[in-house]
Amino acid sequence: MKIAALLSGGKDSLYALYIAMQYGWEITHAVTIKPEKLSWMYHTENIDFVKPIAESMGIPLIERHTAAEKEDELEDLKIALEGMDIDGVISGAIASEYQRTRIEKICHELGIKSFTPLWHKNGELLLREMVGAGFEIAIVAVAAEGLGEEWLGRIIDSKCIDELSRLNKKYRVNISGEGGEYETFVLDCPLYAKKLIVEKAEKEWERGRGTLGIKKVRMEDK
16 A cells, blocks of 8 residues: 655654554655644644655655645645555544544545544553654653743653653643644654754743754764
């Protein structure tokens, strides 16, 4: 089965891609939609660094910009997928009906399937699976009570997951970040031929929300 993977650089899109490859599916392209402003549909943090990720995986990357206007941004995804010789699209949606149903709509119009292997999976178990599979995941944005500036740049490990579990009980923070509590960037995983090393990054913090803006990365042999 030939599949295009929606790729943001975050943990969910890459783990969904990883699962698809375990199925034996052929990933013909990675597709990245780059919004010009905050989008309900698409990841924005460090989106410019998806290119070295695709390069490390050896997968052709299709990039398309969107003005991120509601509903119009779906047309940008449709244009990016049109003409591809694929059977379906895989995405990392876990709980967002908004994202899942809109991706399904585009796939239906193009006559292809939409696959969401992480859909409604337990967030804590997913994180532990990712870490166990060798995913090195950096937190690059936070926007929830209990997640302070010290979380920016933190690598998700067992201790981190334990803390997120406690924050879930105390503040109802979504452990997988599906509610926008945090965003991630995958520095290494079994799909990469070379891992990514952040050489320069800048933290920004304002009114309880912060980002780690990656400025420069290099690729290093594993």
